[in-house]
Amino acid sequence: MPELPEVEGVRHYLDRLLTGRTVTAVTVVRPKIIAHPAPEVFVIRLTGQTFAGVERRAKFLLLRLTDGGTLVLHLRMTGLPLVVPTDAPQKKHTQVILNLDNSTELRYLDQRQFGRFWLLEKNEHDDCTGLAKLGPEPLSRAFGPKKLAAALGGRKCPIKTCLLDQHTVAGIGNIYADEILFAARIKPDRPACALSPAELSRIAREIKQILAAAVAKDCLSISEYDVQHGVEQRDAEKLLVYGRAGEPCVRCGMPLVRTVIGQRSSYYCPHCQH
DNA sequence: ACTGCCACCTGCCGGC
């Protein structure tokens, strides 16, 4: 489901409802959701912990604990953490439950079961999560055209594939990759090594622009991340190309097309993206 | 090291 902007919305939601709460009990419905440590150890170590705050790195949620440890969560495609009253009816696909000290519980739902939890100790440096290998955070000041050019190196694969590679830049997913390349007027299948410095600058600028706008919009509609419905809605009207094959391009009016790049659906305007 | 391809899962949708 989520790319960086949606994960940021979830971060805000969890930070508001979890900070200061203590875990009174842990139920692991589906053990494979716990990537590290072993599920039994996970339960023992997490019980009694208090949340200090919730941060985000790329698409990872970092639930900081007051003892210096971190509960890491990646939602992958369909992960959905909800904080609900203890007596709320349990929904299908509930995978992990953390009871909290205020008669609420954090319920982790995940239809496709791709999401994962990791519980890291204060000074645990073993990177079982993959966090250490991530590329720069696209909205940080440290990221810009130079960083992008350096990360792309002379790679021959399509620029879209490179943007989806979390080692290049961290947090872009399939939808925003298409939106970014449309805004930068670059065809998604262009080999990264064939892009000019000016084109790379446009891409770097649009990465920041598109993601920042999406984060801002998500914060405004955070109430949409609704406990009742359990779904956050991406405003599809804001997407200019994704999912719009056959519709007229908002810039030139020519029909948008769908193709497949790196086994992922890709949408672009063959007339004004080069 | 890079690249392509598959696997991991469930559910939904359109076509026959």
Place this chain on the structure above:
DNA sequence: TGCCGGCAGGTGGCAG
């Protein structure tokens, strides 16, 4: 109505 293939916003691992 029902079955079947294709598709889904992510990533890790494998082979070449």
